[in-house]
Amino acid sequence: MFTTESLTEAESQLAHNLAISLVKEDTDVNEVGKVIAYLRSIVEQPDAGRRFFSYLKILVTNGRQIGHSSRTTSYYCNIERACNQYLQSQQGNAQAMLKILGWAMRLMRYYKVSPIEEISISESPQVEQVSERQAEIAEVFHPQKFEIDQVLDATVLGIKGNKVTYEMLETIKLTQKEPKKASFLKERQVLKVKITALKDDGSIKSVKSIE
Missing domain, CATH: 2.40.50 (OB fold (Dihydrolipoamide Acetyltransferase, E2P))
Known part of the structure; x- marks a missing residue:
């Protein structure tokens, strides 16, 4: 099951940066879901972080053979590039990586139906001031567990x-x-x-x- 633990301030900014980067590259959110599923399947392994980044390299190398469209390879490249930029610091903590990626995928779905021009990628994982728009997003995606028949x-x-x-x-x-x-x-x-x-x-x- 996907964890609903809240993010730290630094993890929240990493998730935000990942989502913005991937949406601006027009990355298919379903492909992000697939790499999350892989990480979830190995998250208890001691070398899960290293294996995850190796898996991303394999996807990029073999994208044309395993992809279902001509754009699949570019999606894998976008995902690998974004993860290398924003998740390398978390490689030793696979649970944190899984949590950040899960929230990034949620934010991607939100950003894909909402204008993102005014939301930028932060150079720092620490956010001193939170915009009204980001506060709105944080409120929606704060650990909120939905249920069938709710x-x-x-x-x-x-x-x-x-x-x-x-x-x-x-x-x-x-x-x-x-x-x-x-x-x-x-x-x-x-x-x-x-x-x-x-x-x-x-x-x-x-x-x-x-x-």
Whole structure:
């Protein structure tokens, strides 16, 4: 299971920098999920950190053979470059690496649907001042455990055919099929939704209106 422990200030900045770097390179978040899955499978091994970085090198070297698209190799290169830059200092602590990568993947999903121009990569892992935007993100991704059948308030952002885009907790956006209810909803309407599925990292995968 993905750990929901909170990050230290330094780890939080590393996760932020990783996410921003990967999103700006248009890296596929699913490929990040795959390297996280590998690290999770070996995290208890004494040399897990070293093995993880060796694994990244193998992915880059063999990307064309094992990739499922022409862009897969570039995704692996982006991931290796970002991890070398921001995770080398944590190589001796695989649990910390796993935690930072997991939060970085969550932030990537957020940044991919939100403008990131005003958010920059910090040169220092220590943050003396936190912007309002970063504080908002930290609030959403602070250890918050979602559960199947959990009920949340959601705002209808848009309706297209039988697809409805919801916004929850003011930052999480999901587009869901609501064939029976879409025609009865209105934009900016606030209603209750129930979580019907979660992703591997514990974030929300799908919801359904219960009103």
